[in-house]
Amino acid sequence: xxxxxxxxxxxYEVARRLASHPRFTGSExxxxxxxxxxxxxxxxGYEVSFEPFTVKVFEVLAASLEVVxxxxxxxxxxxxxxxxxxxxxxxxxxxxxxxxxxxxVVPAGSGWIGLASARPExxxxxxxxxxxAGLVIAESSPVRGLSxxxxxxxxRERYGSLPAVYVKYRDALSLLDARRVRLTLLxxxxxxEARNLIAEKRGWKYPEEVVxxxxxxxSVYGVQGALDNAAGSALVLALxxxxxxxxxxxxxxxxxxxxxxxxxxxxxxxxxxxxxxxRNAVLVVNLDVHxxxxxxxxxxxxxxKSLRHYAESLARRLGVKVDVSEDxxxxxxxxxxxxxxxxxxxxxxxxxxxxxxxxxxxxxxLHPLAFELPGFLALELxxxxxxxxxxxxxxxxxxxxxxxxxxYFRKRLGILE
Numbered sequence: 001x002x003x004x005x006x007x008x009x010x011x012y013e014v015a016r017r018l019a020s021h022p023r024f025t026g027s028e029x030x031x032x033x034x035x036x037x038x039x040x041x042x043x044x045g046y047e048v049s050f051e052p053f054t055v056k057v058f059e060v061l062a063a064s065l066e067v068v069x070x071x072x073x074x075x076x077x078x079x080x081x082x083x084x085x086x087x088x089x090x091x092x093x094x095x096x097x098x099x100x101x102x103x104x105v106v107p108a109g110s111g112w113i114g115l116a117s118a119r120p121e122x123x124x125x126x127x128x129x130x131x132x133a134g135l136v137i138a139e140s141s142p143v144r145g146l147s148x149x150x151x152x153x154x155x156r157e158r159y160g161s162l163p164a165v166y167v168k169y170r171d172a173l174s175l176l177d178a179r180r181v182r183l184t185l186l187x188x189x190x191x192x193e194a195r196n197l198i199a200e201k202r203g204w205k206y207p208e209e210v211v212x213x214x215x216x217x218x219s220v221y222g223v224q225g226a227l228d229n230a231a232g233s234a235l236v237l238a239l240x241x242x243x244x245x246x247x248x249x250x251x252x253x254x255x256x257x258x259x260x261x262x263x264x265x266x267x268x269x270x271x272x273x274x275x276x277x278x279r280n281a282v283l284v285v286n287l288d289v290h291x292x293x294x295x296x297x298x299x300x301x302x303x304x305k306s307l308r309h310y311a312e313s314l315a316r317r318l319g320v321k322v323d324v325s326e327d328x329x330x331x332x333x334x335x336x337x338x339x340x341x342x343x344x345x346x347x348x349x350x351x352x353x354x355x356x357x358x359x360x361x362x363x364x365x366l367h368p369l370a371f372e373l374p375g376f377l378a379l380e381l382x383x384x385x386x387x388x389x390x391x392x393x394x395x396x397x398x399x400x401x402x403x404x405x406x407x408y409f410r411k412r413l414g415i416l417e
Contacts, residue, residue, distance in 0.1 A: 005238075065136060199240065210252075299311055338409065
């Protein structure tokens with residue numbers, strides 16, 4: 001161990017425990033993980049509260065893809081949650097390569113099944129839903145397993161059913177020779193209760209001003225989610241442990257959100273609940289995707305140029321080489337950005353990330369070493385901001401960043417019209 005972050009070994013052990021089972025939103029696995037995290041925080045002396053909210057979830061009952069012309073049997077596939085359903089007999093149609101839903105290659109007429117090189121974005125998905133009987137999406141890399149992901153439930157409600165599955169890259173290559181396929185996808189939707197976990201360390205001088213330290217606790221459907229994001233959640237707990245005996249001028253609020261993988265549902269519920277108080281939130285430190293030993297520490301800043309410069313300066317002072325960019329991270333910090341709260345998103349860039357959102361994101365990828373540099377950097381960042389007499393950056397979301405945030409929710413995430 002490097003000895004830079006005193007709670008690195010603790011973070012590793014907690015991450016392994018959190019990742020011992022899938023934590024799909026509203027599931028028993030997520031409840032167990034939340035109780036584990038709450039028990040850890042209580043053992044440190046924190047008071048813990050829960051924020052319940054209602055969220056739509058799905059359950060996959062069956063998913064299969066059969067090549068019927070020329071007959072070639074079944075191709076392994078995984079369902080896209082909320083995409084749609086076929087009925088028990090499935091749908092059969094001509095298989096047409098459509099790139100990403102590009103108009104130049106989308107067939108005329110309807111009833112065909114599309115073979116896509118990537119999941120189409122919202123506007124193209126909407127057009128396909130009125131024409132295609134189904135969609136087969138190729139994985140992006142020959143080494144990647146089957147994705148266990150979803151589209152926003154709003155797409156199903158607004159545009160209708162477009163039952164979709166993922167297939168592995170090499171299987172997609174073979175499908176280029178197929179003329180007709182039969183796709184079967186059965187899934188059910190329901191409302192579930194999920195809960196965010198909140199704990200805080202109250203500031204002694206400026207208690208109304210809040211520094212958030214957040215991560216999402218949930219995983220995608222049927223996946224242990226070790227890197228994404230048991231490790232990030234464990235890092236939040238490790239920071240809480242490191243700060244338990246430290247007096248801070250500002251309040252530090254720790255949050256583990258549910259429903260991130262379903263469209264940032266937990267963080268959106270939280271900011272809606274506390275929106276009148278968000279004017280006093282000075283910064284969000286978001287920890288999403290961590291735990292892989294071989295890699296590097298990266299930062300996405302959603303905020304002012306001065307916040308980027310501060311993050312870069314801090315990393316240099318600490319001797320931590322980080323790649324810093326300015327953008328909107330597809331993570332819970334975006335929910336705060338909609339309410340003009342800036343964020344520093346710290347994540348781990350690693351080749352192990354190829355398996356994120358697949359069953360390959362498992363605890364064997366975790367290592368204590370991976371928590372040293374991100375933990376060291378995050379702890380110093382939180383300490384400095386929470387204890388500064390004056391903030392070392394401008395607390396604002398510039399207009400160009402606001403436009404990116406709006407575009408993210410309308411196009412990339414696609415939950416707003």
